[in-house]
Amino acid sequence: MSDWLDQLPEAAGAYLDGRKPDEVECIVADIAGIARGKAMPAAKFATQTRFYLPNSIFLQTITGDWADIPGQAFTEPDMILTPDFSTASAAPWTADLTLQVVHDVKDQAGAPVPIAPRNVLKRIIELYNARGWKPIVAPEMEFFLVARNTNPAEPVEPPMGRSGRRAAARQAYSMSAVDEYGPVIDDIYDFAEAQGLEIDGILQEGGAGQIEMNLRHGDPVRLADEIFFFKRLIREAALRHDCYATFMAKPIEDEPGSAMHVHHSVVETATGQNIFSQPDGSESAAFLHFIAGLQTHMPSVIALLAPYVNSYRRYVPDFAAPINLEWGRDNRTTGLRVPVSEPEARRVENRLAGMDCNPYLGIAASLACGYLGLVEAVEPKPEFKGDAYSGDESIPRNVGEALDLFAAAPAVRQVLGEEFCTVYETVKSLEYKEFLQVISPWEREHLLLNV
Incomplete structure (x- = not known):
């Protein structure tokens, strides 16, 4: 992803104004609509094409408990997250130059994870x-x-x-x-x-x-x-x-x-x-x-x-x-x-x-x-x-x-x-x-x- 900065929307590019970002937040919305994911140095983000999160993030209640879903693997298998650069956006309240990017969520076979809320909307x-x-x-x-x-x-x-x-x-x-x-x-x-x-x-x-x-x-x-x-x-x-x-x-x-x-x-x-x-x-x-x-x-x-x-x-x-x-x-x-x-x-x-x-x-x-x-x-x-x-x-x-x-x-x-x-x-x-x-x-x- 060495050219990932070229894929940014106009507003994100204007926010950076030729500067290099310090951090990127890789996020998805869970069942409650809370942002889940991971933050990393922008230099590390630039070297990766995908990221991983366990599917259990969609099994968590608003209180932090975990639902036991029949048929769901208890091993918490990883999902594959790929950045949707059209969503790249500034996080202007942070102390350093930070971008947020919503990620697409697929399983390890490449199919959209059906329990991810953004995928549910795409399905409709x-x-x-x-x-x-x-x-x-x-x-x-x-x-x-x-x-x-x-x-x-x-x-x-x-x-x-x-x-x-x-x-x-x-x-x-x-x-x-x-x-x-x-x-x-x-x-x-x-x-x-x-x-x-x-x-x-x-x-x-x-x-x-x-x-x-x-x-x-x-x-x-x-x-x-x-x-x-x-x-x-x-x-x-x-x-x-x-x-x-x-x-x-x-x-x-x-x-x-x-x-x-x-x-x-x-x-x-x-x-x-x-x-x-x-x-x-x-x-x-x-x-x-x-x-x-x-x-x-x-x-x-x-x-x-x-x-x-x-x-x-x-x-x-x-x-x-x-x-x-x-x-x-x-x-x-x-x-x-x-x-x-x-x-x-x-x-x-x-x-x-x-x-x-x-x-x-x-x-x-x-x-x-x-x-x-x-x-x-x-x-x-x-x-x-x-x-x-x-x-x-x-x-x-x-x-x-x-x-x-x-x-x-x-x-x-x-x-x-x-x-x-x-x-x-x-x-x-x-x-x-x-x-x-x-x-x-x-x-x-x-x-x-x-x-």
Whole structure:
């Protein structure tokens, strides 16, 4: 790889500006979306064409425990990692010149490892491509800036703003609220520019210290890579200013949760035309089939969109999060919203995913449901034109229910890959079992002396 510097994207080359990098981080996203891998001197990176990591990195729970998967070798065989230089990106918060590179993951026979989240998303894209379609996504990221919280027993609090007061809730779209933590936002912009990541817009959301960041539309794998990078750079920007950035679905009581809304459209590969629109600009049958696929199959993949016990605290009526899978035009109370747009930009916004989900898996799950709708040519329920919060809840209410539906969904499991689904289900079941061993402050307060 002596010429590897010539393969860098423009932004990475501009960041180096003719200098030689000191270190390269070789990374992949695990089941939780955490960056795993190894860092090495750039000179050593330049002499190697591949790297190795054990397949057990995909068997680890968020608490650090290890799932026992039937049929998985206990010897932890190595996987082969090769750099995807299109993802090479600066790590501008480090003290030296460091680049990050997302790696492709294959087994020793050269086949994509089916349990690697990035490969799961690529698998779904290939299903679309085989039918002459190209899926397009545009994600929205919501997150909170919060005061440092070094004691997990203490509640999370909003951050202190430049005014000396804590950030206030219910200030959606307020420019002065964003200005309260302007230095953090400035660093987010600077880091993103150094990494070649484009931000479509930043705004204040409804929670105290809650921010929404919109990304441009484009290729699903590239956008998932960008969210993967953004989560890390946002955390680093916050730490520079004595606060935390959190992507928990519901970090603060009585505040809205944080979502990863995903806008979907599909274009015909041969023509580049949006298949959701007819030549006369009206809605196509494919548009309704895609919505129907989301309505039909999304309950089975909530386990991927809401992966933790905390995730389900977000699904509360009138707290800017859906409680069902109704669909409507320009209706933010529904789980599936059709935004106002021109025919060429007609799209469906999936509002179910939490920001705590793995972006590769969240986007893959949503696209899988839409794909099944297109293939099955099913019809959606009638458009919901009222307040969907007044309707019945139609999504799982906890991890256990979600995993039961995931286990009993053959169509979804076939498109995502049975081996991946088995690993994911086992890892999440172990996490849920661990959670059930924890006694909460609420239980001690209300049950210890009263029952």
